[in-house]
Amino acid sequence: MSQREPLTRERIIETALHLIDGQGLGRLTMRRLGDSLEVEAMAIYHHLPHGKEQLLEQLIAHVAALPVPPGGGAPRDRLRAWAGAYRDRLLGHVGVMPLIVTRRNPGALLSTTVSVQELLRAAGLSEAEAAVGAHTLLSYLLGEVALEARERSAGTSPDDLDWDGRFLAGLDRVLAGIA
Amino acid sequence: MSQREPLTRERIIETALHLIDGQGLGRLTMRRLGDSLEVEAMAIYHHLPHGKEQLLEQLIAHVAALPVPPGGGAPRDRLRAWAGAYRDRLLGHVGVMPLIVTRRNPGALLSTTVSVQELLRAAGLSEAEAAVGAHTLLSYLLGEVALEARERSAGTSPDDLDWDGRFLAGLDRVLAGIA
DNA sequence: TGATCGCACCTTACTGTGTAAAGGGCGCGG
DNA sequence: CCGCGCCCTTTACACAGTAAGGTGCGATCA
Numbered sequence: 104m105s106q107r108e109p110l111t112r113e114r115i116i117e118t119a120l121h122l123i124d125g126q127g128l129g130r131l132t133m134r135r136l137g138d139s140l141e142v143e144a145m146a147i148y149h150h151l152p153h154g155k156e157q158l159l160e161q162l163i164a165h166v167a168a169l170p171v172p173p174g175g176g177a178p179r180d181r182l183r184a185w186a187g188a189y190r191d192r193l194l195g196h197v198g199v200m201p202l203i204v205t206r207r208n209p210g211a212l213l214s215t216t217v218s219v220q221e222l223l224r225a226a227g228l229s230e231a232e233a234a235v236g237a238h239t240l241l242s243y244l245l246g247e248v249a250l251e252a253r254e255r256s257a258g259t260s261p262d263d264l265d266w267d268g269r270f271l272a273g274l275d276r277v278l279a280g281i282a
Numbered sequence: 283m284s285q286r287e288p289l290t291r292e293r294i295i296e297t298a299l300h301l302i303d304g305q306g307l308g309r310l311t312m313r314r315l316g317d318s319l320e321v322e323a324m325a326i327y328h329h330l331p332h333g334k335e336q337l338l339e340q341l342i343a344h345v346a347a348l349p350v351p352p353g354g355g356a357p358r359d360r361l362r363a364w365a366g367a368y369r370d371r372l373l374g375h376v377g378v379m380p381l382i383v384t385r386r387n388p389g390a391l392l393s394t395t396v397s398v399q400e401l402l403r404a405a406g407l408s409e410a411e412a413a414v415g416a417h418t419l420l421s422y423l424l425g426e427v428a429l430e431a432r433e434r435s436a437g438t439s440p441d442d443l444d445w446d447g448r449f450l451a452g453l454d455r456v457l458a459g460i461a
Numbered sequence: 462t463g464a465t466c467g468c469a470c471c472t473t474a475c476t477g478t479g480t481a482a483a484g485g486g487c488g489c490g491g
Numbered sequence: 492c493c494g495c496g497c498c499c500t501t502t503a504c505a506c507a508g509t510a511a512g513g514t515g516c517g518a519t520c521a
Contacts, residue, residue, distance in 0.1 A: 109498095110498080110499085132477085132478070132479090133478080133479060133480080134477085134478080134479095142499075142500090143499070143500050143501080144479085144480090145480075145481095145499075145500065145501085146498070146499050146500075148480075148481095149497090149498060149499070150498095154479070154480065155478095155479065155480090200384075201380070201383075201384040204380075204383050204384065204425075204428045204432075205379075205380040205383065205384060205428070205432065206432070207432050207433065207435055208432075212429075234448070235448055235451040235452055235455070236455070238426070238429075238448055238452060239422065239426075239451075239452035239455055239456065241425070241429070242421075242422050242425035242426040242428075242429060242452060243418065243421050243422045243425055243456070244425070245425040245428065245429070246383075246420070246421035246422055246423070246424040246425025246426070246428065247417070247418075247421035247425070249383045249384070249421075249424065249425065249428070250391075250417075250420070250421060250424070253383075253384065253385070253386050253387075254386070256386055269413070269414055269417055272414040272418075273414055273417060273418035273421060275459075276414070276415070276418055276456070276459030276460055277418065277422070277455070277456055277459060278459075279458070279459045280454075280455030280456060280457075280458045280459045281455055288469095289469080289470085311506085311507070311508090312507080312508065312509080313506085313507085313508090321470075321471090322470070322471050322472080323508085323509090324470075324471065324472085324509075324510095325469070325470050325471075327509075327510095328468085328469060328470070329469095333508070333509065334507095334508065334509090
């Protein structure tokens with residue numbers, strides 16, 4: 104009895120994410136993660152040979168990869184919708200933001216950027232303009248969420264700023280310059 | 283002989299910054315910092331009672347506080363000039379970026395934001411518009427530099443992207459939506 | 462002058478971290 | 492029934508931050 108389900112890379116990552124969401128990035132520890140998985144810490148290395156480095160990389164990929172969904176409509180509207188969804192995703196895992204913004208990660212953010220870039224390209228912009236536009240939008244979005252996450256990670260937030268409104272207002276200003 | 287100069291908070295912070303710039307944030311250690319200062323690690327606690335936490339806080343304040351300089355000229359030009367200077371400052375200490383973007387810091391970024399906000403206010407924008415504008419510009423700037431820093435912290439950069447050009451192009455698009 | 466005191470620094474030691482290395486044990490093919 | 496290989500555990504190490512208390516030296520004052 105009490106058959107625990109098998110240890111897999113997916114289960115490790117999801118548990119780690121859950122741990123971060125519940126207790127904060129600072130408390131994500133190999134041993135604690137092991138405890139949550141009902142396994143010794145070293146068992147994790149069997150599925151993630153490069154240890155914590157690899158774990159964090161996977162976490163970034165899991166949270167930060169969210170390309171613009173295909174579909175029709177005005178480019179600006181599609182971008183606005185996507186940006187809102189992306190921000191929600193990121194704010195849903197504020198603890199991972201430091202990793203996303205900080206750690207070099209080949210691919211995770213790239214795929215997202217590329218999808219934005221392609222949308223802009225399809226909307227008629229030149230390759231160069233699309234590249235600048237995508238980079239600008241992603242910079243704003245990540246910067247904004249990072250600032251927001253910073254503030255929210257304080258204790259009970261005494262500042263009841265209208266983050267949503269501020270984000271949307273800024274987003275419109277940025278989009279105006281892009282598409 | 284070999285009188286070492288007295289240990290002060292300023293000397294500690296500058297040495298720490300130098301250490302980060304030279305070896306990376308990951309190698310900033312109390313003991314290593316002590317070595318650089320020719321002092322035992324615990325001596326630092328006499329000048330920074332809250333230890334590493336306080337040290338990092340001071341580092342952020344030292345690097346991230348750079349208000350818009352007073353002066354005349356078109357608001358947009360002043361903002362463009364300031365943004366370029368701020369980015370240079372941040373890129374001059376890429377190792378500190380993770381701290382700036384990540385750690386809650388009461389004041390350091392705030393004073394900078396406020397100075398931008400006041401410039402916009404003086405340029406004729408309403409309080410609300412100025413707040414949104416300042417927040418948007420700072421979000422873009424920090425996001426852009428964070429992405430840039432991430433990429434540059436890779437080994438010898440094989441990607442010879444024109445970061446400066448991209449930053450300036452994006453900056454103009456953002457400024458167009460603000461002032 | 463000599464005793465006293467307190468500042469600035471050092472010594473020691475503890476907890477917690479990531480992870481290398483090697484040891485089980487259990488199921489499965491021969 | 493044997494041995495092998497996959498997963499996991501055990502053990503151990505170097506290094507992190509820092510609490511607690513000791514130490515020496517210059518300044519102060521009788």
